[in-house]
Amino acid sequence: MRLGTIALFAGVAASAMLPASAQNDWTNFGQDPGATKFSTLSQINTANVKNLERAWTFHTGDKSGFFESGLMVIDGVMYFSAQNGVYALDAATGKQIWKYTTTGTARRGPLYWPGGSGVGPRIFSQTEDGMAAIDPKTGQLITAFGEKGFVTGLRMSSPPVAYKNTLVTQGGNSTVKAWDAITGELRWTLNLKAQAGDPAAETWMGDSLKTAGGPGLWGYFSVDVERGLVFIPVEKVGNDYYGGGHHGNNLYSDCILAVDANTGKIKWYQQLVHHDIWDFDLAAPPALIDIQRNGRVVPALSMITKMGMMFVFNRETGEPVYGMEERPVPQTTAKGEWTSPTQPFPLKPAPLARMSLRKDELAKVTPELEAHCKGLWEKYNLSDAVPYNPWKEKQDIIVFPGAIGGGNWQGVMINKPLGLMITNVMNAGQWGHLEERAGGGGRGRGRGGPPGEPPDLPEGVLPPGSTPTMAKVTPEGGRFWDAEHKYSCAAPPWGELIAVNASTGDFAWRIPLGEYPELVAKGIPVTGAPSLGGGITTAGNLIFIGATIDGIFRAIDATNGKELWREKLDAPAHSIPSTYMGKDGKQYVAVPAGGGGFLRSPTSDTVVAFRLK
Numbered sequence: 001m002r003l004g005t006i007a008l009f010a011g012v013a014a015s016a017m018l019p020a021s022a023q024n025d026w027t028n029f030g031q032d033p034g035a036t037k038f039s040t041l042s043q044i045n046t047a048n049v050k051n052l053e054r055a056w057t058f059h060t061g062d063k064s065g066f067f068e069s070g071l072m073v074i075d076g077v078m079y080f081s082a083q084n085g086v087y088a089l090d091a092a093t094g095k096q097i098w099k100y101t102t103t104g105t106a107r108r109g110p111l112y113w114p115g116g117s118g119v120g121p122r123i124f125s126q127t128e129d130g131m132a133a134i135d136p137k138t139g140q141l142i143t144a145f146g147e148k149g150f151v152t153g154l155r156m157s158s159p160p161v162a163y164k165n166t167l168v169t170q171g172g173n174s175t176v177k178a179w180d181a182i183t184g185e186l187r188w189t190l191n192l193k194a195q196a197g198d199p200a201a202e203t204w205m206g207d208s209l210k211t212a213g214g215p216g217l218w219g220y221f222s223v224d225v226e227r228g229l230v231f232i233p234v235e236k237v238g239n240d241y242y243g244g245g246h247h248g249n250n251l252y253s254d255c256i257l258a259v260d261a262n263t264g265k266i267k268w269y270q271q272l273v274h275h276d277i278w279d280f281d282l283a284a285p286p287a288l289i290d291i292q293r294n295g296r297v298v299p300a301l302s303m304i305t306k307m308g309m310m311f312v313f314n315r316e317t318g319e320p321v322y323g324m325e326e327r328p329v330p331q332t333t334a335k336g337e338w339t340s341p342t343q344p345f346p347l348k349p350a351p352l353a354r355m356s357l358r359k360d361e362l363a364k365v366t367p368e369l370e371a372h373c374k375g376l377w378e379k380y381n382l383s384d385a386v387p388y389n390p391w392k393e394k395q396d397i398i399v400f401p402g403a404i405g406g407g408n409w410q411g412v413m414i415n416k417p418l419g420l421m422i423t424n425v426m427n428a429g430q431w432g433h434l435e436e437r438a439g440g441g442g443r444g445r446g447r448g449g450p451p452g453e454p455p456d457l458p459e460g461v462l463p464p465g466s467t468p469t470m471a472k473v474t475p476e477g478g479r480f481w482d483a484e485h486k487y488s489c490a491a492p493p494w495g496e497l498i499a500v501n502a503s504t505g506d507f508a509w510r511i512p513l514g515e516y517p518e519l520v521a522k523g524i525p526v527t528g529a530p531s532l533g534g535g536i537t538t539a540g541n542l543i544f545i546g547a548t549i550d551g552i553f554r555a556i557d558a559t560n561g562k563e564l565w566r567e568k569l570d571a572p573a574h575s576i577p578s579t580y581m582g583k584d585g586k587q588y589v590a591v592p593a594g595g596g597g598f599l600r601s602p603t604s605d606t607v608v609a610f611r612l613k
Contacts, residue, residue: 029070034288065596098139146184174214219283308353308406348505402430410534546573571595
């Protein structure tokens with residue numbers, strides 16, 4: 001459903017946001033330090049995008065399903081990482097310039113640092129030996145950095161960010177750490193678990209401040225270079241689905257933190273989930289946007305969450321731009337558990353993803369799906385899902401969205417001239433119950449599982465481990481869908497692309513995103529499909545996105561949501577595309593198509609680039 005079209009310059013202070021000249025390069029995973037994913041290039045636009053064709057394809061040899069790297073392009077050279085190394089390619093031809101062979105890279109890529117204080121540019125990448133500094137011209141280690149080229153001991157799932165000569169990284173052990181980009185020396189450490197003497201320590205009840213672990217990090221950061229602020233999305237604490245060992249709101253879990261890049265001090269924070277028992281941890285980079293509102297320009301940031309809600313805050317003060325309130329939510333009855341009486345909801349925009357489900361809203365797309373979903377509901381005595389449904393002992397319930405989201409790590413696209421905040425979401429629930437089982441895994445599924453995943457162990461199977469605890473298990477599947485086809489048990493749309501007017505906080509348009517060929521062949525209207533990864537947007541009034549499980553890379557009109565072009569990829573692009581100007585004077589759009597990920601899509605090892613015929 002489209003809610004209408006929008007006019008140019010609807011709500012963004014254009015003079016404050018638009019650079020003087022087109023951005024020929026793509027310098028960060030999100031184009032700029034503020035993670036806007038916006039390019040001023042317009043050689044490819046709504047009028048000619050139908051003429052886009054594949055220019056080149058590069059094979060990394062990595063079909064692990066963990067190929068989600070950003071593609072940085074600087075001066076005609078593309079840099080990215082796969083699970084088998086860090087690469088430099090000619091961005092116009094796809095020919096390899098060099099490869100730094102390693103393992104253990106961050107699944108979402110490296111950082112390109114432009115240099116400073118008389119030192120040239122560097123690529124900073126997670127490797128099997130820690131964070132490495134690599135010469136972007138030669139692919140060789142810069143041994144003057146750290147310990148012979150490395151900061152050892154770091155294990156990052158997403159790339160660092162840079163502020164001047166400071167690198168800010170996931171630090172491990174519930175910390176954020178900052179490093180000198182030239183020497184590799186530690187500059188500061190921020191504890192994500194409130195420390196004694198901090199008023200926020202009171203949000204840890206009983207002895208949990210001493211006995212429980214702290215929150216972690218796995219998503220992207222963003223940077224306001226002008227204000228010297230780093231914005232950090234923080235993970236939850238402990239077990240994904242049971243918080244009996246750490247009652248309270250557990251600051252600074254599930255928070256957006258605004259951190260002074262020079263000192264590591266928290267300037268402000270907003271907690272978006274209190275005492276998280278749904279695995280709704282934050283991972284998307286807060287995207288920076290200047291909003292024209294009530295006669296003034298508000299320096300803001302926009303955050304999409306697994307709950308499927310978009311939160312927009314003043315990035316100087318943390319004040320909600322459109323308002324926010326604490327609303328009562330259902331309370332737990334599980335043994336030894338505690339839940340917050342309320343949870344935060346933005347007043348605008350309305351939730352982007354489904355947060356509830358009634359029996360009369362079950363999918364009726366096919367007779368088989370209808371029978372399957374009704375059968376689950378009746379067999380397991382399920383009841384209506386409501387926001388922040390607390391898990392119960394023995395009795396199965398439905399939670400919407402499930403642990404994989406709503407939104408996830410993709411973040412928001414900021415189309416600056418159109419004044420739009422754009423993101424993709426999916427509408428898939430999760431179901432199950434609590435029961436006592438062996439602990440030790442900390443995430444409700446035994447050791448080693450990635451964040452965002454449901455438990456892998458079937459009901460009644462106890463992993464080898466330490467002490468009994470409460471943890472979520474599921475009788476079948478975990479996600480509330482037809483697992484064979486990934487058809488959600490909720491009525492469509494199952495995936496959407498949504499644009500929000502930044503000036504008002506209202507929806508500008510929304511469309512189903514993604515399809516199932518077998519359903520389309522039957523004449524069933526496009527349902528949308530699950531997605532991971534996100535898109536980019538351009539001054540050519542385009543959105544490019546390939547995140548859906550159908551493996552289709554799409555170009556969409558940013559003014560109204562109309563699809564203008566598509567191409568089938570080798571695998572779903574659970575990643576973020578890039579666009580840049582090649583040395584041949586042509587604009588390219590490139591995307592990693594690795595598949596895999598939490599949706600267990602088919603895998604590939606390709607980077608694909610497109611240009612006009």
